Amino acid sequence: MALRIEDYALVGDCASAALIGRDGSVDWLCWPKFDADACFAALLGSRENGRWLLAPRSAAATAERRYRDGSMILETRWTVPAGDGEPGSGGSQTGGVVVVTDLMPVGAACPTLLRQVRCEAGQVAMHTEFVLRFGMGASIPWVSQLPDGGLRAVAGPDMVLLRTAVPLQSHNLHTEGDFTLRAGEEAVFVLCYTPSHLPAPPAPEPAELTAQTERFWRDWSGRCGVADGWSDTVQRSLLTLKALTYAPTGGIVAAPTTSLPEWIGGPRNWDYRACWLRDATLTLLALLHGGYIEEAGAWRNWLLRAIAGNPAQAQIMYGLAGERRLQEWEVPWLSGYENSAPVRVGNAAHEQRQLDVSGEVMDALYQARVSGLPEDEHAWGLQVVAMRHLEQAWREPDQGIWEMRGPPRHFVHSKVMCWVAVDRTVRSAEEFGLPGPVAHWRQLRDEIHAQVCQQGFDAALNSFVQSYGSTQLDASLLLLPAVGFLPADDPRIAGTIRAVEQRLVGPGGLVLRYDTSGGEDGLPKGEGSFLACSFWLADAWILQGRRAEAERMFERLRGLCNDVGLLSEEYDAAAGRMLGNFPQAFSHIALVNTAYNLSGTVTPATQRAGGVAAAA
Numbered sequence: 001m002a003l004r005i006e007d008y009a010l011v012g013d014c015a016s017a018a019l020i021g022r023d024g025s026v027d028w029l030c031w032p033k034f035d036a037d038a039c040f041a042a043l044l045g046s047r048e049n050g051r052w053l054l055a056p057r058s059a060a061a062t063a064e065r066r067y068r069d070g071s072m073i074l075e076t077r078w079t080v081p082a083g084d085g086e087p088g089s090g091g092s093q094t095g096g097v098v099v100v101t102d103l104m105p106v107g108a109a110c111p112t113l114l115r116q117v118r119c120e121a122g123q124v125a126m127h128t129e130f131v132l133r134f135g136m137g138a139s140i141p142w143v144s145q146l147p148d149g150g151l152r153a154v155a156g157p158d159m160v161l162l163r164t165a166v167p168l169q170s171h172n173l174h175t176e177g178d179f180t181l182r183a184g185e186e187a188v189f190v191l192c193y194t195p196s197h198l199p200a201p202p203a204p205e206p207a208e209l210t211a212q213t214e215r216f217w218r219d220w221s222g223r224c225g226v227a228d229g230w231s232d233t234v235q236r237s238l239l240t241l242k243a244l245t246y247a248p249t250g251g252i253v254a255a256p257t258t259s260l261p262e263w264i265g266g267p268r269n270w271d272y273r274a275c276w277l278r279d280a281t282l283t284l285l286a287l288l289h290g291g292y293i294e295e296a297g298a299w300r301n302w303l304l305r306a307i308a309g310n311p312a313q314a315q316i317m318y319g320l321a322g323e324r325r326l327q328e329w330e331v332p333w334l335s336g337y338e339n340s341a342p343v344r345v346g347n348a349a350h351e352q353r354q355l356d357v358s359g360e361v362m363d364a365l366y367q368a369r370v371s372g373l374p375e376d377e378h379a380w381g382l383q384v385v386a387m388r389h390l391e392q393a394w395r396e397p398d399q400g401i402w403e404m405r406g407p408p409r410h411f412v413h414s415k416v417m418c419w420v421a422v423d424r425t426v427r428s429a430e431e432f433g434l435p436g437p438v439a440h441w442r443q444l445r446d447e448i449h450a451q452v453c454q455q456g457f458d459a460a461l462n463s464f465v466q467s468y469g470s471t472q473l474d475a476s477l478l479l480l481p482a483v484g485f486l487p488a489d490d491p492r493i494a495g496t497i498r499a500v501e502q503r504l505v506g507p508g509g510l511v512l513r514y515d516t517s518g519g520e521d522g523l524p525k526g527e528g529s530f531l532a533c534s535f536w537l538a539d540a541w542i543l544q545g546r547r548a549e550a551e552r553m554f555e556r557l558r559g560l561c562n563d564v565g566l567l568s569e570e571y572d573a574a575a576g577r578m579l580g581n582f583p584q585a586f587s588h589i590a591l592v593n594t595a596y597n598l599s600g601t602v603t604p605a606t607q608r609a610g611g612v613a614a615a616a
């Protein structure tokens with residue numbers, strides 16, 4: 001059975017990523033890229049669906065983990081109590097300390113997972129179990145010996161090579177090894193992926209790969225802007241976001257996993273290994289606030305390729321290279337994380353209309369300009385065409401930011417983000433001298449604003465509502481002051497924040513995105529508190545001048561990060577455990593923004609709002 005979600009750590013190479021449990025088991029790895037089939041899928045099933053364990057044999061061993069400073073290199077320090085006398089230790093007493101270093105090298109000749117174990121004290125009996133199952137945990141490969149002593153595993157289009165000096169034995173479709181290390185000794189395992197029709201790549205040089213990878217991450221994180229008081233937390237989140245970028249194309253995934261449940265045992269299990277325009281643009285904004293302008297360029301070029309063509313055909317999400325067909329299907333052979341079925345691959349949300357996306361994209365393009373990213377010759381032309389489409393599209397109902405699978409509605413947040421799209425286009429034209437029918441756009445901006453204030457606000461509740469005519473609340477309304485729709489001291493915003501506090505703050509003081517009990521989202525009720533929304537409440541409080549409350553909320557949320565600084569999408573406060581895909585970009589974006597808002601170094605909330613004097 002898989003561990004708790006918070007017991008996993010991430011290693012990645014900006015093309016794919018692996019989740020490694022506190023027990024030393026790699027339970028999730030998709031190769032050669034984020035959205036490929038997993039070859040270790042125990043996370044969503046059992047060890048028979050593939051995993052790679054490397055840990056002391058002793059059940060009494062305890063682990064402490066950390067990332068090497070400023071990097072995505074994971075170090076697990078195992079302490080084994082003296083006097084274990086484990087078999088495999090030659091009958092002698094064992095006990096000591098080993099450090100396992102896990103990394104996915106950046107810039108290697110082929111996708112690689114490197115695991116190195118070094119004994120620092122005493123002597124420790126180690127065990128490794130290697131169960132590889134290609135095709136999302138289904139295909140048992142043909143395993144053979146390499147001339148240099150390693151193993152080759154092949155099934156269909158996929159091949160991996162495992163190189164190590166540790167003797168391994170295969171039986172019952174598992175490969176295992178036992179070995180003992182004494183102080184100063186080490187063992188190295190190098191696992192490489194290559195398409196099965198290609199010749200086996202030469203064995204890489206582990207020390208060189210490690211040094212090169214450490215240099216890459218440290219150079220990158222060394223450029224991170226400070227957030228007084230929370231710089232380490234922010235740096236870890238930005239590193240996590242960087243690890244979710246797919247370097248070959250500039251795409252950014254929402255999370256490296258699929259189907260970690262939003263409620264244990266429930267069906268709210270989705271594939272996040274794709275590029276949502278919403279999540280990707282918000283990631284980009286967080287990176288921009290952190291000072292990373294080149295990432296903005298890579299993302300903008302990805303975006304321009306992905307949405308190129310007829311704006312009516314633009315999607316809310318794409319594959320890593322901008323692929324459009326992301327058909328959703330269920331994986332019958334995987335039982336699901338703690339039996340939370342189904343496990344899904346692909347995401348039907350790619351066919352939805354979600355109007356907020358235009359606002360996030362136009363805002364990110366605007367912010368990139370403000371940050372000094374040189375203009376691209378096609379970007380503005382595409383924006384002007386997209387505006388022509390939006391002029392009509394904003395009047396339609398949609399599925400909203402939460403991608404509800406019920407009937408489309410006039411979601412208030414969606415309409416507000418349409419206002420943002422127009423507003424940022426107007427501001428781009430005004431501030432950067434870009435050509436277009438600005439007077440016409442200004443009129444459109446006022447029209448959207450007036451309609452939202454009229455139809456999206458419930459005077460009896462003294463709050464904006466989830467959708468026109470509804471009395472439901474929605475945590476996305478907390479974003480209205482942050483995007484500049486109305487100032488935080490407007491009585492309608494104050495009323496909305498109060499209403500969210502009263503009706504959507506749940507167990508542990510965390511925020512639910514909306515009430516799922518009515519079934520309006522087309523799914524059975526029940527999900528955890530949504531971590532990003534909890535950060536948004538802190539941001540709203542900062543804008544209202546309620547700093548102490550915001551800081552308390554931020555510290556509470558920071559305290560939910562796991563031992564290596566990672567957050568999933570949701571949290572079950574009653575059970576005290578993480579829920580949903582992991583680590584999730586949305587949660588880390590929100591953490592970075594709130595930290596910056598609190599630190600006062602850069603203030604995304606006021607910066608995004610841009611001091612717009614919104615029409616009343």
Ligand SMILES: OC[C@H]1O[C@H](O[C@H]2O[C@H](CO)[C@@H](O)[C@H](O)[C@H]2O)[C@H](O)[C@@H](O)[C@@H]1O
Nearest residue numbers: 254270276278279347349401402403404
């Ligand atoms: O809860 C229903 C929806 O949940 C997923 O969407 C969520 O994740 C997206 C990626 O992070 C995010 O952009 C969106 O705002 C979230 O609601 C799932 O991907 C959807 O298919 C599902 O309908």
